Amino acid sequence: MSLLSDIHNGVHDGELDNILAAVHERKKWRGLAIIYSANVGDAVRISDNVKPKYLAGARGTVISIMRDKIRVDVGYTGGRFSGVITVPPSLIEKA
Secondary structure, X not given: OOHHHHHHOOOOHHHHHHHHHHHHHHHHHHHHHHHHHOOOOOEEEEOOOOXXXXXXXXXXXXXXXXXXXXXXXXXOXXXXXXXXXXXXXXXXXXX
């Protein structure tokens, strides 16, 4: 069985708080790694986890990198959030 199946079936119920803390910590470090590896001018893709959903898969260019966010020019997306958007690093992937 996989870890996800075990969690779903209650095998790790006593460890859920520790698992959740580990997941949050991992997401934080992954975001920092993306910020440190991103460069202005990089081509990126907005991940499928974004809301609003019409931004999912949008491609753009990094225009600035802040302490904990990245500004991306996605051009016109046909929605309220077009042009330059500011996203957390967890929502971008290198294109």
